Amino acid sequence: MPQLAEDALGVALEVQQIATASACSVAHRAKALPEPLRRLVPFEASWLALLDPDSRTFVPLVIDGYDERIHRRLGGPDAVAEVELAGLDPTCPARRIRALPVPAHEVRSRADYLWPAGFREALGVGLFTADDRHVGVLGLNTDTIAHPTDEARDLIGLLASTIAAALDPARTVTVAARAVRGAPGGGVLTRAGSVLPLTGLPDHPLLSPGSTLLPVVAGLAEGGSQYASFLCPYLNRSVLALRRITVLGCADEPPHFLCAAIVVSDVGERRGLTVTQLELLGMLLAEWPDGRVAAALDVSERELTGYIDHAASRLGTPHRGVALIRAFTRGLDIPPGLGDPA
Known part of the structure; x- marks a missing residue:
C-alpha cells in the first residue's frame, strides 16, 4: 500500500516525539498517542x-468509541487473562483477531x-519495555475486516516498545535512580507492598518479601516524602553490614x-558513627521523646545525654x-524499625 509507505516514517517520528516529550505526564502522552496511529489503521x-x-x-488511560458494557469489560479482571490468551508477548507484540492462537x-x-x-x-x-516488563496494552477496533492490514500491524508492532517506554509508570524514577552512584540493587515499591524491578538495577536481599525496610519506605511515601536517604543494616553472609537507602x-x-x-547503594562516609549512634539519630529524627529513646537503648536519660553528645561530636558540632x-x-x-536485621 503506497500511502502507508509514505505515512510510515511520519507516524514513527510523531510517535517518537510524543514518547520523548519529557515535560508531559503519562496521561498527556497517552491521549496524544492514538491519533498518529489512525493514519495506519482507520479505527472506530x-x-x-x-x-x-x-x-x-488494566487501568485505562484512553478508552474511546465503546459502549458502557465494553468499558466495564476492559477494566475488569478478565481483560488481563484475555490479553495473555491472545499470545501478546515481547516476541509478538501485535496481533489481529484473525491471527489469534485460539479460536x-x-x-x-470479542464474541459477547x-x-x-x-x-x-482489531x-x-x-x-513491553526494553527489559521485557509488561506495562500495558493498546487496542484498536475497526468496523471492517480490511483493516488493520499486514503492513499496519507490523509497523505498529515495531512501535510497541516506544509506546511502552512513553507510558512506563516507573520512567521518571528510573532515570533519577540511575544517578545514584555505587548502587548494587533497586526496585519500585507498589502501594500493595510488592517490589517490581527497576530497569538497570538488580534485585537486593533488602527488597525481599517480609523485609523490614519495605514498611518504613511505605510510611515515608504515605507521609508525602518525595526523597529520603538513610542507612539500613542487614546480614550479609551472617556478617552485619550497612547499606545506604535512597x-x-x-x-x-x-x-x-x-x-x-x-x-x-554503598554506605559512603559514616563520620565514624557506630550502629547504635545511627539508631539513636534515627529515633531523634523520628521525634521520639528522650524517655522513649532511652528505653529503646536500655539506658537512663542521663546516660542518653552522653550518647547524644558523642554522636554530635562525630558530626562536628556540640549542638544537638x-x-x-x-x-x-x-x-x-537508621530509622526506627530497621535496627534488627534478619
Whole structure:
C-alpha cells in the first residue's frame, strides 16, 4: 500500500516525539498517542491501558468509541487473562483477531461484547519495555475486516516498545535512580507492598518479601516524602553490614499503584558513627521523646545525654539541633524499625 509507505516514517517520528516529550505526564502522552496511529489503521474505537500488577487489571488511560458494557469489560479482571490468551508477548507484540492462537469465539470480549457492537477486526498490542516488563496494552477496533492490514500491524508492532517506554509508570524514577552512584540493587515499591524491578538495577536481599525496610519506605511515601536517604543494616553472609537507602517518591498519576523507588547503594562516609549512634539519630529524627529513646537503648536519660553528645561530636558540632540537621541532610541515621536485621 503506497500511502502507508509514505505515512510510515511520519507516524514513527510523531510517535517518537510524543514518547520523548519529557515535560508531559503519562496521561498527556497517552491521549496524544492514538491519533498518529489512525493514519495506519482507520479505527472506530481505541483502548490504551496500563497494567496494575497488584490487582491484575488494566487501568485505562484512553478508552474511546465503546459502549458502557465494553468499558466495564476492559477494566475488569478478565481483560488481563484475555490479553495473555491472545499470545501478546515481547516476541509478538501485535496481533489481529484473525491471527489469534485460539479460536476467536473463545475470547469472550470479542464474541459477547465487541462483535455485537459492530466491530469486525482489531489490533491488540502488548506493551513491553526494553527489559521485557509488561506495562500495558493498546487496542484498536475497526468496523471492517480490511483493516488493520499486514503492513499496519507490523509497523505498529515495531512501535510497541516506544509506546511502552512513553507510558512506563516507573520512567521518571528510573532515570533519577540511575544517578545514584555505587548502587548494587533497586526496585519500585507498589502501594500493595510488592517490589517490581527497576530497569538497570538488580534485585537486593533488602527488597525481599517480609523485609523490614519495605514498611518504613511505605510510611515515608504515605507521609508525602518525595526523597529520603538513610542507612539500613542487614546480614550479609551472617556478617552485619550497612547499606545506604535512597527513596524516590513516584508521581501520583495513572495508574496510581506505584509508591516509591528504592535504591540500595554503598554506605559512603559514616563520620565514624557506630550502629547504635545511627539508631539513636534515627529515633531523634523520628521525634521520639528522650524517655522513649532511652528505653529503646536500655539506658537512663542521663546516660542518653552522653550518647547524644558523642554522636554530635562525630558530626562536628556540640549542638544537638545542628547534629540532627547534619544527620538528616547527610542521611546518617537508621530509622526506627530497621535496627534488627534478619
